[in-house]
Amino acid sequence: MPAVDAYSHGVPRSGRIGGRRLRSDPGTRLPLAPRVPFLRAPASAAGAVAVAEALRNGHLKARGPATARCERLLQDQLSAPTVLMTQSCTAALELSALLLGVVAGDEIIMPSFGFASAANAFVLRGATPVFVDVLPGTLNIDPAEVRAALTARTRAVVVVHYAGTAAPMDELLAIAATAGVAIIEDAAQGIGASYRGRALGSMGALGAISFDATKNLASGSGGALVINDPALASAAETLRDYGTDRARFARGEVEHYRWMQVGSNFAMNELAAAYLAPQLADLAGITQRRQASWNAYQDAFAEPERRGLLRRLTVPESCTPNAHIFGLLLPTAADRDRLLRELAEDGVEATFHYVPLHSAPAGLRYGRAHGTLPHTEASSARLLRLPLWNDMPRADAGHVITSVLRRLESAPVTA
Ligand SMILES: Cc1ncc(COP(=O)(O)O)c(C=O)c1O
Structure with a gap:
């Protein structure tokens, strides 16, 4: 396994990939910056202007005008009734668990990948994640496995x-509705991205989106x-605001705001929202x-792919993806590790991705595999x-392609 942090999206941590040292600067012994990095975080000149303006106007308080703008833009883009900006996708997922009233003993089916x-x-x-397998083409959750993993x-x-690339939502929504x-x-x-014309995040009861530095839009x-079930909208505001009815107070609906239930401070930083809003406006x-x-x-x-040297991830006809990740599946793990190493030698920072959750230490401790x-x-x-990022120069993509093709030719992998 290459010594690259699975979750840092490919930034080498030890200067080694696949057991070999990366090219390093003889002066510092630090790995040389790759010619083509795995990613560059989205830079937004309009976002920087908006942040400066927010600072000038003293708009530092959460749930300010930039947050409201982001929520409006997202509601439009997703055709979703309610969107709440959060500190992270992780926060949105934690809010979801609170909102659904998940308690100890409940089971939540999710992909291990x-x-x-x-x-x-x-x-x-206190719930138990039940990890199920994915479809081999898209690496998205397999509806048949979901059906088989359902319990009371x-x-x-x-x-x-x-x-x-969307998971097969028609099947998944039907299974969930029946159960x-x-x-x-x-x-x-x-x-x-969308699925049969519907934005990702807008189809389940709830959807969680990330704007961290590795994503297509970043704050x-x-x-x-994304709250698609209107019955959950009011409670979601309360949970986001420390478990208080502060949002109702802000609208003049109550005289004081009070602690109503267990919640937290999930709201997005207003400066982050200021940076994000112009990117949302330029999403297309x-x-x-x-x-x-x-x-x-x-x-x-x-x-x-036709020659069996690799496989591209599948894009079903129902899906319009957003070019977030470009993944290749090599015939064997050894082929993948070798290609990673060779690309690093060519100055191309490619990387792997998720290490399965079901066999990770915490997965074994808290969850179970189906x-x-x-x-x-x-x-x-x-x-x-x-490597893939917004405004990636053509020459960089060209260098990556040349390097992959050359390495495949010089060391043909076994199909
Ligand atoms: C599938 C998935 N879910 C959740 C997250 C967490 O997102 P955030 O960093 O915004 O909390 C990530 C981050 O990369 C992710 O890839």
Whole structure:
């Protein structure tokens, strides 16, 4: 396993990949910056202007005008009745667990191929994550596995839309409706993507979106809770505001605000909202510019896929992804590790992704696996993500493509 932090999105931590030292600066012995980094956080000149303006106007208080603007923009883009800006997607997931009244003994079905936040949110409430396998093409949760994992204790299903490609929502929504359980969409990676014309995050009872530095739109840390079930909207405000009815007080509906129930301070920092709002306003443009690199990769690797040298992640016809991640599946884990190493030698910072949750120390302690999870295990070991960021220069994508193709040719992998 390459010594790269799975969750830092590819920033080498030890100067080693696959057991070999990276090229290093002889003066400092630190690894050299790659020619093509895995990502550059979205930079927004308009966002910087908006932050300066917020500072000038003293708009530092949470739930200010920039937050309201972000919520309006998102409501429009997602066609969702209510959106609350949060400090992170993690916060939105934790808010979801509180909002659904999840308690000890409840079970939450989720993919093992996912991020720790979704599991934590429910474990914090005493619930048990039940990890199920993913579909081998998209790496999204397998509806058949969800159906098989349902028990009388199941309260909700968390659906991760991996890489901004939607999970099969028609099937998942039907299963959840029949079983009487809620769907929470972990659409951390989903801003700007859709499923049969519906925005990711807008289909389950609740959706959680991330605006952290690795996402297509970034506010530093940041997120949003999308509340599609109107019955949950008022309680969500209370939970976001320390468990108080402060929002009703702000609207003049009550004379004082009081502690109503257990909640927390989940609201987004107003400066983060100021930085984010212009990016949200330019969502279509940002997604389109990002798609230029994604499309170049998609075209370049069609031929090696035909020859069995690798597989691109599948994009079902029902999905319009947002070019969040470009992933390749190599035939074996050894092929993946070798290619990662070789790309690093060429100055290309590629990386792997999630290490399965079900077999991680906390997964074993707090959750349980439903059956065996062969696709999760195999895909996690064989997945490689290529550099991709907003406004990535064409020449950088070209260098990545040339390097991958050359390395595939010089050391053909076994199909
Ligand atoms: C699927 C998924 N869920 C949740 C998160 C957590 O998002 P945040 O950093 O905004 O809390 C991430 C972060 O990368 C993620 O990929």
